[in-house]
Amino acid sequence: MSRVRQLPRNFDPRKYEPEILRFWEEARIYERLREARKGRRRFHFLDGPPYPSSDTPHPGTVWNKIIKDSVLRFRRGEGLDVLDKPGWDTHGLPIEVMTEKALGFSSKKDIEEYGIDKFVMKCKELASRNLESMTGHFKEFAVSMDWDHPYRTFENEYIESAWWGVKKIWESGRLYEGERPVHWCPRCETVLSDYEVSESYKDLMDPSIYVKFKIWGKGNEYLLIWTTTPWTLPGNVAVMVHPSETYVKVRVGDEFLILAKARLQAVMEEAGVEDYEVVEEFEGRELEGLRYEHPLEDLVPLQRELRDVHRVVLSEEYVTMEEGSGCVHSAPGHGKEDFEVGRRYGLPVVSPVDERGRFTEDAGKYAGLQVREANNVIIRDLEERGALFHKGTVIHKYPVCWRCDTPLIIRTTKQWFVKLTDLREKLLEESGKVRWVPRWGGERRFRDWLLGLEDWIISRQRYWGIPLPVWRCEKCGHIEVVGSASEVEERSGIRLEDLHRPWVDEVTWKCPKCGGVMRRVPDIMDVWYDSGVSFFASVGYPHRHKEEFSEIFPVDFITEGHDQIRGWFFSLLRMGTLLFNRVPYKSVLMHGFMLDEKGREMHKRLGNYVPPPEIIKKVARDTFRFFVLTKVPWQDLRFSWKGLREMERRLSVVWNVYVFGTTYLRDKELGALPERDELDPVNRWVLSKLNSMMRRIREGMNEYHLHVASNEVLSFLIDDLSHLYLRVARKKLRSKDESEADRWGRVLYHVLREALPYLSIFAPLMAEKIYLESFRSEDDPESVNFLLLAEPDIGAIDEELEDMMDRARSIVSASGYARSNAGIKRRQPLREMVVVTEDEMTKKAVETLREVILAEANVRDVRVGDEPVKGNWAQAEFNSGKVFLNLELGEEEVLGGLARELTRRIQLMRKELGLTIGLERIEVYVQGDDEFRRALERYQDEIAWDSDADVIKFVESEDEVPGSSFGKEWEIDGRRVYIWVRKVE
C-alpha cells in the first residue's frame, strides 16, 4: 500500500531548487549512488575538459554539461555503474598570457627574470581558482559528475600518463626532431600549431610589391616576382614557376620582364604601365634552372653565399594564376610550400630570423630589425637598386597569434614531430568505426579533415605545460625518453615533487653511452597532446588502474561542440591510434554553439554574453535544462529569454499535474496497479501512453536524440495527462462507486510515480522535490536519483487504442467547433451526436471511447450513423468524417444545463467560505422559478455529490433557510435565483 502527500500548490523553484541542491550535497546522494551502482555494468563517459580561462563558464559550456548530465542520469537510471569524472584542460598559452598580463610582462625575458618557478605556480593558481569556481556554476545546474575527483592535466599523475605515451611513441619510431618552417609568434616566442593558427586570421595591410630579379648574364632581362612579405626576401633561394602555364617575355622600355601570360594584363594595369610589348612566349618548364641574381646581394651576406643556388624551379601546386605574376619568390625557410618544393630540388633552407622575430647577423644590414618593420627598409633598398617594378599595398587575411594578436611569422626552427602522414588510412578506417550523432558529423566533416593530415608538431617553447620527457646527451646526442617520475628517479636519483618546469629542467644524469650530461630538451608539449591522452590519463593508466582499463576502454560516449571535430575528437583519435591502434571512443554526439538572441556568437567582448548566474536569477535551473535539452543538439541554439519563460510556464503545468494528482490521491490507501482486463479504455490508454513514453525516451536517449526524449516526457505529462486524462479522472476519482474510484486512484498513482524517474533525467530538481514532498514513503530510497527507470511494459502498449483516442479527441474538438459556431455553451448538455465516417478505426473509437466522448463533448448520446436530414443540427468536419450535434433542447437537456449552472454557483460559494473538498459538508437551499425547482429535484443527487452537500432543498422563501446560512443572489440565463450555503458542523 502506498500513500501520497499533497504537493504544495505554488510552483516555487527559486525556493526549492537551492534546497534540493543543498540536500544532495549534505546527504551525499551522489557519492552514495555511485557506491550503490558499483559492480554493475560499466558505462564509460569521458568529459571533454573545458579550459578554465575564466571563473564563470560560458552558457554554451553549461549547455554542454547539461547534455552530458542528462545522458549520465539516464545511464544511472538504467542501473549502470557510470564513470563520470569531469576534466579540466589546465595548461597552455591562454593561462600563461593571462598570468603575464596580470604581472605586467611583455616577453619571455620578463618571465625568466621573475622566475619560472614562481610563474608556473601563478599559472597553476589561476587554473585552480577558475576551475573551482566553474565547478560551482556547473553544480548549480544540477550537473552530476564526480566533482571531488576530477582529472586535471596539471597533476603529476596525469603528466606521468602523458609521458608514458610519449615514450611509447618514441619506441614506435614516430617521434622525431625536425627542422621546418613553422608559424611562430614573435611575442610568445613559440611555435603554434596549424590548428591554433586557423583560429584567427585578421585583415592586415601589407605591402604588395613586384620585384625584378636579374637573369644571370643578361644585362636587361628580369624575372618579375611578387610578394606581400618583403622581409622574406633576404631568405630567398629560388623562384617558382608553373611548368605548364604560358609565360611571356615582355619589353617595357629598354628592359625585358618574364612573367605569366595569364597575369600580364593585370600586373601591367596595377603598375600603370601601358606601353609594353610581348616579344616571346613559352611554357613555364622552359625556365627551369634559369639562374638569377638576388637584388640585395650587396647588403645581405647570406645572399652572397647563395649566389650559385638561385635559380628557377617548377611547381604545379603552388604557383597560382589568381594573383601575383606567376613567378613566385621562394624562401624555403619562410613558407611551407616553398620548403616542400625546395626539398624536392635539394635547395638549402635559410631563415635569418630569431625567436623574437628579428633578423640575425646573416641578414647583414637588416640584423636586429623586427621583420615587419624591416619591410619598408627593404623596399627602399630595392628601389635604390632599381629592382622595384611596382609598389602597392594589399589588405589581406593574415594569421595572428590567437592569444596576443601579434602577427605571426613563418620561420624555420627545430621542433619535435610525431609522424602521422602514413597513418592517414588507418585513421580514416578507425574514424569509420565511430557512431556519429548526427551521422554527417563524422562521415563527412571528419573525413575531409583527415585527408589533409600532416605530421604533428608537439613541442612548444613555453613554460606552463607538460614537459617533453626527452633528455639528450650534451656530448654525444644520445636520447632517452622517460615514461614516469620513477624512471626519472631511477636515472637521476631525484624524486620530483612537481613534474613541471623549471624543476624538471634541473634533473640531469650521466649519459650511459659517453658519460656526458643528459639534459632535458627544454620544450613543453602542445596542449592537444594533453587532452588527447585523457582517455587513459584521466584514470592514471598505465601507472594505475591497469587491470581495470580493459574494461573501460574504449570510452562509450563523448560529446562536444562541432568545433571539436578538428580539436578533441581528432586528438583523441590520433592518440588512440598511435598508442592503442584504435579509436578510443564508440559514440560521439556533436552539439552546436550557443548563440545570442539574434543568432550571433555569444562573447564577453561583444557584450551579448549571458552569465549563468543571471539565468538562475530569472528562471528555474530545470527550465534552462529543459530549454536546451528540447532543442536539436547538433544545431546551434539561440538563447532566448522569451523561450525560457515559455518553458517555465510549461514546467509549471507539469508541477500542477502533480499538484492535481496529489490533491486527489492524498491520504488514500493505494494498492497495486490493477490488471489490464479490470480496466476501462481510458485507463488502458493512459498506461499505454505511459509505456510508449518510456520506450521512446529509452530509444531517444540510446540514440542520443536528447530532444526527442525530453520532448516526450513533456508531451506525456502535458498533452496526455493534463489536457485529457486528468479531466476525465477528476470525476472518476470522486466516484460513488468506491471500487471505481480506487481503480482510477491506483492507475493515476502508478502513472505519476513511474514518470518521475524519467522526468528526473531532464528536470532532476523538480522530480526530486515532487518525490520527496509527495511520493517518497519511509522504506523508499532517500532520493529520486536512486530509483531505476522502470522498464516499459510492452504488453501494455496498445497502439490501436492510442490511435482511437486521437480520433476521439478529433471528434470532441469538432463538436466544440460546431458548438461555438452554433453559439451553444459547453455546459449545456445536448441530446445526441452523430458521427458520420467511413473509417473503421473511427467507428471503433466511437464505440470504445464512448464515455470520453460523451463527457468531453457533453452529449447524452453518441452514435455512428448517416447524415441527419431533419431537425436542428450543428455540424463540423474532422480528419476522417463529420460530426452532427442535435441542438433540440428537451426537458432533460434544459434541466441538466440548469443543474450544472447551480452546481457551479454552489462550488463558488463553498470556495468563498473556504471549505475543503471531501472534508467539510454543507446544506444548500435554493429559491427560484419552477424550472429551477424541477432541475433541482431531478438532479438533486448529482448536485449534492459534486458539492459535498448533505441537504439540498428548494425553498419558497428565505424563512425556510436556517439563519446562519451564507446567501447570495445569482442571475442565470436572465433569471434570478437565490442560493444559501451553510456549513454542517
Add this chain to the structure above:
RNA sequence: GGGCCCGUGGCUCAGACUGGUCAGAGCGCCCGGCUGAUAACCGGGAGGUCGGGGGUUCAAGUCCCCCCGGGCCCA
C-alpha cells in the same frame, strides 16, 4: 576557392536519415469554456509559395542539381 550545416505560419522550433494521412507543436493573437489544479486549467480559430528554380517519382518539406541568403570549418 573547397567542405559542412541551416533557411518551415508573427516569434521559437519539430518533421527530412528510411519520399506517401490534409506540414505539426509551443508562444503570441482572436473567440470561447471551466471555475474544488484557480496569480491556474481546457477548447476552438485565423495564420504557412516548407528560401527560389529545375529534376527524379504515380507521389517531395523529405531524394538529386543549380541559385540566393545566414553560419561554421578549411585553404
